[in-house]
Amino acid sequence: MDSHDRRKFLKQGAAVTAGMLAAGAGSAMAQEPGEPRPASADGLSLQPPRETSPPGDTSGELPEEFQAFSRTQPSYGGPVGEETYLGKLVPGLRDAGAAPVPFEAPDLDKIPWKMVNGRKEYHIYCEHVRRELLPNHWMDFFGYNGSMPGPTIEAHQGDKVRFVVHNRLPEPTTIHWHGLELPNEMDGVPFVTQDPIMPGKTFIYEFDLHQAGTFFYHAHFPMQEAFGMAGFFIIHPAVAWDPPVDRDFGLMFQNFRIEWAQTVPDSMAMDFNWHTINGRSGPYTTPLVCKLGERVRIRILNFSPQQHHPIHFHGHTFWITGHEGARIPADAWIPRNNELIGVAQASDLEFIAFNPGDWVLHCHMVHHMMNHMVRQVGPRIRKDIDVGAYKASIENRPRVDFVHDDQGFAVPGYPQKMQGMEMSHEAMQKLNSRREVRGMRKMWHMGVHGLMTVVRVLPDDLYDQVMNSDEKMEPGYVFNELVARRKNQRQEQQE
Amino acid sequence: MRQQGEIRRTELVLRRKLAQQYRQYLTALQHVQNYRDIILPESRQAYEVLLDSYEDDRVQWPTVLEAERAYKLLQIAHLQNLIAWRESEVLIVGYLLHGGLAPPMAPTPPSHIDAVSQPR
Numbered sequence: 188m189d190s191h192d193r194r195k196f197l198k199q200g201a202a203v204t205a206g207m208l209a210a211g212a213g214s215a216m217a218q219e220p221g222e223p224r225p226a227s228a229d230g231l232s233l234q235p236p237r238e239t240s241p242p243g244d245t246s247g248e249l250p251e252e253f254q255a256f257s258r259t260q261p262s263y264g265g266p267v268g269e270e271t272y273l274g275k276l277v278p279g280l281r282d283a284g285a286a287p288v289p290f291e292a293p294d295l296d297k298i299p300w301k302m303v304n305g306r307k308e309y310h311i312y313c314e315h316v317r318r319e320l321l322p323n324h325w326m327d328f329f330g331y332n333g334s335m336p337g338p339t340i341e342a343h344q345g346d347k348v349r350f351v352v353h354n355r356l357p358e359p360t361t362i363h364w365h366g367l368e369l370p371n372e373m374d375g376v377p378f379v380t381q382d383p384i385m386p387g388k389t390f391i392y393e394f395d396l397h398q399a400g401t402f403f404y405h406a407h408f409p410m411q412e413a414f415g416m417a418g419f420f421i422i423h424p425a426v427a428w429d430p431p432v433d434r435d436f437g438l439m440f441q442n443f444r445i446e447w448a449q450t451v452p453d454s455m456a457m458d459f460n461w462h463t464i465n466g467r468s469g470p471y472t473t474p475l476v477c478k479l480g481e482r483v484r485i486r487i488l489n490f491s492p493q494q495h496h497p498i499h500f501h502g503h504t505f506w507i508t509g510h511e512g513a514r515i516p517a518d519a520w521i522p523r524n525n526e527l528i529g530v531a532q533a534s535d536l537e538f539i540a541f542n543p544g545d546w547v548l549h550c551h552m553v554h555h556m557m558n559h560m561v562r563q564v565g566p567r568i569r570k571d572i573d574v575g576a577y578k579a580s581i582e583n584r585p586r587v588d589f590v591h592d593d594q595g596f597a598v599p600g601y602p603q604k605m606q607g608m609e610m611s612h613e614a615m616q617k618l619n620s621r622r623e624v625r626g627m628r629k630m631w632h633m634g635v636h637g638l639m640t641v642v643r644v645l646p647d648d649l650y651d652q653v654m655n656s657d658e659k660m661e662p663g664y665v666f667n668e669l670v671a672r673r674k675n676q677r678q679e680q681q682e
Numbered sequence: 683m684r685q686q687g688e689i690r691r692t693e694l695v696l697r698r699k700l701a702q703q704y705r706q707y708l709t710a711l712q713h714v715q716n717y718r719d720i721i722l723p724e725s726r727q728a729y730e731v732l733l734d735s736y737e738d739d740r741v742q743w744p745t746v747l748e749a750e751r752a753y754k755l756l757q758i759a760h761l762q763n764l765i766a767w768r769e770s771e772v773l774i775v776g777y778l779l780h781g782g783l784a785p786p787m788a789p790t791p792p793s794h795i796d797a798v799s800q801p802r
Binding site for chain 2: 447448558562564565566567574575577578581584
């Protein structure tokens with residue numbers, strides 16, 4: 188795309204966005220008294236209507252440039268407390284009052300249901316599953332319906348549900364419906380509220396859903412929980428929460444201890460070396476792809492055995508709009524860029540995806556940002572010899588002279604960046620053949636490990652090229668294109 | 683009569699020594715076979731698996747070195763077993779001839795009352 192085309196795109200994008208914004212504003216803001224808010228001259232911004240600062244705001248008269256909120260570029264939308272502040276109540280591009288957008292948990296399926304005698308009936312199979320945490324790293328777990336974590340149960344407020352649980356494990360189990368206000372005998376606690384479901388047996392849970400929010404289901408035998416037996420249980424509200432979102436993603440964070448050359452986790456361990464989001468470790472986690480300007484919700488569940496996760500998102504400030512089990516009233520929403528989520532807790536993050544690019548979202552515990560936890564000694568930090576030389580000469584190990592010409596070793600602690608992490612061609616193919624990573628920078632996977640994933644915010648045309656087109660796309664195309672457009676935009680503004 | 687008794691005693695001593703040596707031979711042979719067929723291959727395999735795991739970023743290098751050290755120590759033990767086995771074999775084939783000629787036993791056993799110069 189040359190500079191003329193880019194200008195054209197930017198103008199078209201602005202016009203389209205303004206149109207969508209007007210539609211969104213006309214619907215969502217219609218719930219507010221008074222006129223819909225006018226868009227700014229560039230068609231991108233929402234101007235707050237208040238002439239005075241909201242109570243508690245002592246910032247005084249905020250410069251105009253910080254009062255505008257744009258859904259297509261980073262902006263403030265102040266003053267603090269204003270509805271546009273950090274995009275707090277800026278709606279998505281969907282109409283308010285529309286049915287909730289379907290929930291999407293990358294790399295996980297949903298459990299199908301059918302209506303039987305007035306209830307949505309789901310069949311859940313508790314069984315041994317194998318899961319590919321990283322390319323060619325298959326591990327053994329207990330899970331549900333062939334998946335670890337289990338596939339998502341998606342239901343709506345007011346649904347009457349029935350879960351037919353088939354135990355295909357060689358040991359007893361139960362399922363607990365975490366956070367649901369249901370009859371005691373349906374709570375799934377072995378011995379306390381029911382007899383365990385014995386191997387080969389079936390148990391039926393039936394209850395009605397009057398709540399709405401982020402829930403989950405899991406076995407109620409602790410070591411089975413540590414062995415992967417959990418899944419999302421999303422209950423959409425009868426009417427979509429306001430402001431409406433365009434994307435509703437879910438990420439389940441888990442930790443496991445799997446010793447070297449083993450495939451079976453140690454469910455008794457209290458020190459962990461495998462970290463997964465929806466059953467995959469970064470960079471095998473599939474990116475969340477959304478369009479520039481959309482309002483996005485990401486529900487993050489920490490189902491780790493004992494470690495918390497401070498979840499950090501780059502390039503945006505999100506609002507905490509819900510926790511496990513309930514939506515939070517808007518007055519109590521908190522803006523953050525790092526949300527601490529404890530064990531068996533969930534947080535719903537919402538933001539306007541106004542900053543185009545590939546943004547990582549990750550747990551900020553450093554041990555959770557790497558895979559396998561391997562120390563940096565041995566051939567990986569040597570230049571003259573690699574592991575292959577040892578394997579080729581088992582009886583007579585290669586000579587190692589320990590002479591480094593790398594001046595870095597004069598600095599205590601060097602190296603801290605992981606050295607010698609090489610990935611096979613086959614693994615690279617698996618990582619980069621996924622549609623969701625098209626056009627990302629060539630070595631992007633070297634910066635995404637453990638509990639890390641990527642949120643891709645793409646303008647409409649690039650979104651279509653990535654998600655809907657099969658045209659060949661060179662690595663780095665999207666990144667370079669966005670950088671070029673930004674540069675072009677700056678030049679235009681200067682002119 | 684005494685000479686015949688001495689011959690008989692020597693036969694019994696040789697028979698006992700042969701039995702002991704043969705036991706040592708069998709033990710050494712079993713060690714050699716176990717090390718050759720099971721212990722060394724498995725130790726080598728453990729080392730190889732660890733090298734693979736290291737290459738796969740799943741194990742620390744010191745753990746690999748420990749496995750290599752264990753493999754080398756077992757190889758040394760295997761050499762000692764081989765030596766013991768060959769020594770036993772040579773002794774048995776060579777009529778238990780070992781070291782120099784042994785002086786003949788004194789006609790009076792060490793515990794006999796006549797074995798000391800001063801009667802008690």
